[in-house]
Amino acid sequence: MQEEIIFAGFGGQGVLFAGQLLAYTALAEGKHVTWIPSYGPEMRGGTANCTVVVSDEPIGSPVTKHPSIAVVFNNPSLEKYEELVKPGGLLVVNQSLITIETHRTDITIVRIPATALASEMGDVRLTNMLLFSAMLAQRPVVSLETAQEVLLEKLGARKAEMHALNLAALARGWELGREATPASESA
Amino acid sequence: MAVELMKGNVALAEAAICAGVQAYFGYPITPQTELLEHMAKRMPELGRAFVQAESEVAAINMVYGAACAGVRAMTSSSSPGISLMQEGFSYIAASEVPCVVVDVMRGGPGLGNIQPSQSDYFQLTRSAGHGDYHAIALAPASVQEAIDLMGLAFDLADKYRHLVFVVADGLIGQMMEPAELPPMQPITRRHDDWALTGADGRAPHVITSLQLNAPDLEALNQRLQAKLRIIHDTEQRSTEMLTDDAQLVVVGFGTAGRIAQTAVQQARREGMKVGLFRPITLWPFPEKRLSALADQVSAFLVVEMNTGQMIEDVRLAAGGQVPVTFYGRTGGVVPVPEEIYDAIRDLYRKLQSRPARE
Structure with missing residues (x-):
């Protein structure tokens, strides 16, 4: 098993942390x-993305042109990465902020109104957790249970008040990801 | 020590601490600043010296001074900052004091940009300061290897009383990967035979890079060259995969070598006899092993994140026996495996259409 996952959005949407949660969880599972x-001048108020490679084997390239999964948080990210996802891959779309139509028919596309849901749940910063677990529901790169444990460990006692909300967001994203009728099925 | 997810820059810093670095001097520059930041926090905690200097020129001269006192000393920077340190490198090499310098390379020339690059190869292996010498240069391709080579760098610096570079790039510096640190080494007193430790009760030691009498300077050069010959003959390091039956061998160091690995594996899955050779020491360049491979293969493809620098060393090692071709991206652009694969496939097809080698 090897998956290459790109998380992409605006700086401040938790894009880098979603990738780190996946990386820490993969390590916890011995993968x-x-x-x-992405780093550089574009990080200030601009776009941010990260690439995570998870594999059962030692990893060669940590970069890829064609990821197997892209989780896109905003319009510019959809425009850039929809084209690049491998045939048969997965695209998770933040339906709340993305107004552009998708057109690929050879990948699975799942739409989650993540920013709106996160606001309803009381904290817009939950957006990344909703999209993260929706991705896992479609492609179990790591298990949701391990991700939950790792998330609580990373939040630590200092942010104890955030624990319940984040766990609820992971659970909600997972449900939505499972229920989602993919817009296109892999060919 | 447990395996943990570590950023390359932080891993380099902590590995130096584990290796017993007693004094760090530096000046911030992207993409290596996390290394300096980690040192700023950790060194005072451990009662060791951390100084943020007023410039790279000051930092390398502080390293020079600390190294003269016989302690493990280092600095780190990125390409333009390394350019500023050149004079200090030369003084250190001439004075034969050990020190370690980390270069987390970024796009050049000029102020360039802050994206990953390998365009300091010439600077580090050829012209790391004026005068007749080479520094030792070690190039990791992963966070774990960065940790391992940091320890080796201090050991080689002490063993040869010489300047050692650890050569990374912005991608290794910024990447997080599972890795394990070595045990913390105790700080030990070294070099009482030459270091400036106070001349109470003994004749003073003299460390200088100034030799006004030409025959004296020639003698120093001959001594340096004798030392460098030993390093050249004994310290060549490299790693390789799938080279046993390879007709085409891809040569790349650091990040480029690692990205090429994925392209080589793809080519193998499609039946092409392709291997990978990754130099770990850039100086001394692992020419013995590469020369042996030149007897066996039909061509080399050199992959670098520059416009073609290490390719000169590959050509020297190949000695005109086989064609040496090049694929590179530069200016901070990181090649993806797909484009390296295309370069492999194109070259491999050309080789297939030629008569086989006797």
């Missing part, structure tokens, strides 16, 4: 993993 952020 090989690399995490690389």
Whole structure:
């Protein structure tokens, strides 16, 4: 098993942390993993993305042109990455902020109104957790249970008040991801 | 020590601490600043020296001074900052004091950008300061290897009383990967035979890079060259995969070598006899092993994140026996495996259409 996952959106949407949660969880499950952020002047108020490679084997390249999964948080990210997902791959779309139509028919596309849901749940910062677990529901790169444990460990006692909300967001995203009728099925 | 997810820059810093670095001097520059930040926090905690210097020129001269006192000393920077340190490198090499310098390379020339690059190869292996010498240069391709080579760098620096570079790039510096740190080494007193430790009760030691008398300077050069010959003959390091029956061998160091690995595996799955050779020491370049491979293969494809620098060393090692071709991206552009695969496939097809080698 090897998956290459790109999380992409605006700086501040939790894009890099979603990737780190995946990386820490993969390590907890004894898998090989690399995490690389986009870094540079574009990070200030601009777009941010990270690439995570998870594999059962030692990882060669930590970068890829064609990821197997892309989780896109905003319009510019959809425009960039819809084209690049491998045939048969998965595209998770933040339906709340993405107004552009998708057109690929050879990948699975799942739409989650994540930003709106996160606001309803009381904290817009839950957007990344909703999209993260929706992705896992479609492609169990790591298990949701391990991700929950790792998330609580990373939040730590200092942010105890955030524990319940984040776990609820992971559970909700998972449900939506499972229920989602993919817009296109892999060919 | 347990396996943990670590950022390359932080891993380099902590590995130096584990290796017993007693003094760090530096000046911030992207993409290596996390290394300096980690040192700023950790060194004072451990009662060791951390100084943020007023410039790279000051930092390398502070390293020079600390190294003269016989302690393990280092600095780190990125390409333009390394350019500023050149004079200090030369003084250190001439004075034969051990020190370690990390270069997390970024796009050049000029102020360039902050994206990953390998365009300091010439600077580090050829011209790391004026005068007749080479520094030792070690190039990791993963966070774990960065940790391992950091320890080796200090050991080689002490063993040869010489300047050692650890050569990474922005991608290794910024990447997080599971890795394990070595046990913390105790700080030990070294170099009482030459270091400036206070001349109470003994004749003073003298460390200088100034030799005004030409025959004296020639003698120093001959001594340096004798040392470098030993390093050249004994310290060549490399790693390879799938080379046993390879007709085409891809040569790449650091990040480029690692990305090429995925392209080589893809080519193998499609039946092409392709292997990978990854130099770990850039100087001394692992020419012995590469020369042996030149007897066996039909061509080399050199892959670098620059416009073709290491290719000169590959050509020297190949000695004109086989064609040496090049694929590279530059200016901070990181090649993806897909484009390296295309370069492999195109070259491999050309080789197939030629008569086989006797």
